[in-house]
Amino acid sequence: MITTLTGPNSYLIQTELHKIRNDFVSKFGDVGLEQLDGDEATAERLIEAVQSLAFLAPKKLVVLRNPSTHKSFTESIETILSGVPETSDIIIIEPKFDKRSSYYKVLKTKTEFKEYTELDRVKLNNWIVQYAKERKGQISLNDAHYLVERVGQNQQLLASEINKLLTFSQSIDQTNIDLLTDQAPQGSIFELLDAAFSGRQKRAISLYRQQRALKTEPQQIIAMIAWQLHVLALVVTAGNRSSNEIAREAHLNPFVVQKTMHLAKNLSLVQVKGLVARALDLDIKLKSQTIDVDDALQHFLLTLNL
Secondary structure: EEEEEEOOOOHHHHHHHHHHHHHHHHHOOOOOOOEEEEOOOOOHHHHHHHHOOOOOOOOOOEEEOHHHHHHHHOHHHHHHOOOOOOOEEEEEEEEOOOOHHHHHHHHHHHOOEEEEEOOOHHHHHHHHHHHHHHHOEEEEEEEEHHHHHHHHHHHHHHHHHHHHHHHHHHHEEEHHHHOOOOOOOHHHHHHHHHHHHHHOOHHHHHHHHHHOOOOOHHHHHHHHHHHHHHHHHHHHHOOOOOHHHHHHHHOOOOOHHHHHHHHOOOOHHHHHHHHHHHHHHHHHHHHHOOHHHHHHHHHHOOOOOO
16 A cells, blocks of 8 residues: 655644554564655665565565655656555655645555645644543643644644643643743734734733743744734635635635634725735835834834724
């Protein structure tokens, strides 16, 4: 069997890979397990591993990570797959594809193609609750939502944070989350913009100063604001499309789109264009003039809701 694992959800890819490897090793031992990374092995070595017969084992499992780093591998993929022995199972891991390429089309049609996308907000919160429960811990849906808001929606990172929290206490709450986790920069910027748009100026400036205290450079803050404004523009111009439709068409995480919809509900396209123009003007001034960067950024935030 030849299987392709792909998609932005590294946690689910790793979970599936772990299951396949464990099943293979439990049946045939680890003698026939071979794992290669395209960044380290040559194209010739990858092809040899895929097409060679099992040795000292009845079956062989070959795991290839990012073999697409080698053009010769991708260009010959159909021929390579046709030479796989019946006694071999192949796992190809490619987190991201150019879906216009023949390489993608061959793997899509000639392998068991499994694509793992990021979970939406509801599914992610439910997964956190279940994940903690499976590890003899507990967390409420509200606190699961709070954890995602604080550290982001990356499932791999969330699993790591939950494991850490459970070593401190089997009951996870907001107090422990604040104590033991760091807030993701993008989440902080979203909260910062939310405060600025809603006129909570003291909160906006407090969040800005927190970012600066964490050594986040003003240019990084501007870059994150620009990215959030980009998502905001996509949401405002999306009409009646659902968050999942917007996320799919714009190649964004549904969770990010859902959060941005909250910001976008009271904004018109004209207002968003004005915000983008102001952010661009600020960026140009910071790069071309001698001005106080912190003062300029804070003034920008304080006048967002005007």
